[in-house]
Amino acid sequence: MTMPRMSDTMTVGTLVTWHKKVGDTVKSGDILADVQTDKATMELESYYDGTILYQSIKEGEDIPVDALLVIIGKPGEDIQPILQQFQTPKQEVHQAQEKTNIAKVVSTDTEIIISNANTSVTIPEDGRLKASPLAKKIAQENNIDIQEVKGTGDGGRIIKRDIDNYLETLKQQPQPRKIVAFRYDDYEEVPLNNMRKVIAKRLTESKNNAPHFYLTMKVDMDNAIEARKKLNALSDTKISFNDIIIKAVASALRKHPKVNSSWLEDRIRINHHINIGVAVAIEDGLVVPVIKNADIKGLAQIANEVREFVNKAKGKGLAPEDFVGNTFTISNLGMYGIEEFTAIINPPDACILAVGAIMEEPVVKNGQIVIGNTMRVTLSCDHRVVDGAVGSEFLQTLKAFLEDPLRILL
Numbered sequence: 371m372t373m374p375r376m377s378d379t380m381t382v383g384t385l386v387t388w389h390k391k392v393g394d395t396v397k398s399g400d401i402l403a404d405v406q407t408d409k410a411t412m413e414l415e416s417y418y419d420g421t422i423l424y425q426s427i428k429e430g431e432d433i434p435v436d437a438l439l440v441i442i443g444k445p446g447e448d449i450q451p452i453l454q455q456f457q458t459p460k461q462e463v464h465q466a467q468e469k470t471n472i473a474k475v476v477s478t479d480t481e482i483i484i485s486n487a488n489t490s491v492t493i494p495e496d497g498r499l500k501a502s503p504l505a506k507k508i509a510q511e512n513n514i515d516i517q518e519v520k521g522t523g524d525g526g527r528i529i530k531r532d533i534d535n536y537l538e539t540l541k542q543q544p545q546p547r548k549i550v551a552f553r554y555d556d557y558e559e560v561p562l563n564n565m566r567k568v569i570a571k572r573l574t575e576s577k578n579n580a581p582h583f584y585l586t587m588k589v590d591m592d593n594a595i596e597a598r599k600k601l602n603a604l605s606d607t608k609i610s611f612n613d614i615i616i617k618a619v620a621s622a623l624r625k626h627p628k629v630n631s632s633w634l635e636d637r638i639r640i641n642h643h644i645n646i647g648v649a650v651a652i653e654d655g656l657v658v659p660v661i662k663n664a665d666i667k668g669l670a671q672i673a674n675e676v677r678e679f680v681n682k683a684k685g686k687g688l689a690p691e692d693f694v695g696n697t698f699t700i701s702n703l704g705m706y707g708i709e710e711f712t713a714i715i716n717p718p719d720a721c722i723l724a725v726g727a728i729m730e731e732p733v734v735k736n737g738q739i740v741i742g743n744t745m746r747v748t749l750s751c752d753h754r755v756v757d758g759a760v761g762s763e764f765l766q767t768l769k770a771f772l773e774d775p776l777r778i779l780l
Contacts, residue, residue: 373405373439379572380407381530382432384564385439394422396442404686409693411659418442418494423449425464434565465621501528508533565655571692573714580633584712586731587765589772591728591743597775601659609745612648612702616672616727620664621642621778623698623739626764630757631696632718646718647696648676650683657683658699658716659692669779700725710746713764720755721764724748745772 373383384406390396396416403414424441427532438456441449471504499659501509505528509516520730562570574593588631594614623644625643630718634637644665647658659679661672682688699716704727713724726746733742747768771778 371440371442372436373433374414377407377409377416378694379409379568380435380564382434382564383407384432385427385429386411386427388425390416392422392425396420396422399406402440406654408564408685410565410652410688411654412688412690413686416442419752421445423447428706435471439490440535452539464535498559500526505533508511512537520596530596549768550766557610563654566695569655572717576715576717580715580717582715582746582750582755583758584750585758585761585765586710586746587750587769589747589769590733591745591772594772594775595635595728595743601669605670607673608675609669610676612700613669613673613676614663614753614775615702615772616646616648616661616676616700617667617669617778618768618775619698619700619723620646620661620667621771622764622768624665626760627750627765629721629749629756629764630761632697633720633752634718638720643697644694645695645720647695649699649701649713650677650680650715657688657693658696659683659688660694660696668727690780699723704728704745706739710748712748713750715750715752720752721761722750723768724750746772 376383382607386404386406389401390403396402397419400416401413402416404411405414406412420442421444423443423445426440432549433439437524440451441452443449495757500521500523502523506516508514508530509519509528514533515537516528519528519532521532522527523529523532539735540689543769563734589613595613598609598611598614627640628640630641630644632641634721644664646664647663648660648661649704650657659682663677664672667675680687682692696716696719698720699719701713702725703711704725707727709729710726711724713722715722724747726748728743728745730741731744732739733744734740747765748763749761751758
């Protein structure tokens with residue numbers, strides 16, 4: 371098996387975890403490994419039945435798409451022709467090296483070998499260390515070089531009393547004065563994983579190549595809050611504000627197809643299908659699963675799909691088909707208390723909507739100042755595709771749908 375292309379933009383994968391090892395028997399469909407792509411960490415299934423004869427890389431290493439990853443066959447089969455075909459050196463035997471800060475103990479009732487950062491043992495010529503098991507245990511727990519302890523037991527045997535006396539001697543020794551120094555170079559560097567590399571590359575290209583402009587509008591969310599309460603009282607599926615926004619955006623795009631477009635260098639594609647990418651933050655970066663045909667789906671169906679995507683993203687279970695086909699993207703930071711922000715367009719979309727938090731603030735209604743619930747949305751537009759008037763008309767329609775959400779249920 372070679373490394374498959376697990377996303378539409380993947381060129382290199384990182385082997386996160388092997389679930390099988392050389393010598394294991396596998397069946398088609400068994401999970402061989404977790405692989406981190408440029409978009410998410412995904413499970414890699416075996417395509418074949420057989421025994422694992424070879425693995426080309428270790429956990430944490432990168433491997434290009436189409437490079438040899440694993441050989442599955444019958445025990446004893448000659449794999450050299452395959453290795454020569456891929457010009458891949460034979461896998462070396464990687465033996466775990468003993469870490470210096472972990473004690474390795476090889477013991478019987480009367481002898482022990484210890485190796486760690488603070489305990490260095492020299493074995494006597496007869497190959498036996500004369501110390502009681504309790505003395506050895508106390509020495510190990512206190513990181514004492516047991517060779518420095520003089521034994522007073524039979525035949526020079528080191529016993530508990532000798533260790534206790536040695537510890538007391540250490541306590542009585544003057545301790546060096548601690549000097550606290552200010553540091554100006556204290557930092558941590560984290561290597562870029564494939565996902566973060568691709569996020570950086572694609573967003574940099576988007577920001578540099580697409581001439582962005584931004585349109586912000588304030589939306590009265592009082593009616594949306596009431597509608598959500600009524601919907602959640604009637605439905606087994608809990609509807610979030612984000613679900614309502616997705617449905618409202620999809621409905622507004624149906625009326626403003628120019629916003630639902632893509633720049634293709636020598637032409638503009640106006641998409642008649644409405645697929646909403648929903649930005650989801652995970653530990654490794656940002657993924658954008660896609661709600662397909664969002665304009666013709668009900669709120670409950672959208673809510674279930676979004677919830678499933680979020681769970682799959684956190685569990686690193688998103689599939690390649692979950693990411694493709696977006697025609698418009700929504701980035702919602704309202705749940706973090708962000709009132710207003712601008713987002714970078716997610717190619718190949720022509721626009722992305724940044725959604726802020728719903729905030730209580732004074733508003734004027736019927737000539738009176740009252741406390742209202744408002745939300746700010748900002749549309750980032752690629753000026754090569756969308757003009758200011760087109761973007762503004764879209765936001766007006768979106769505002770109307772959110773302020774009278776019953777209209778999106780018709």
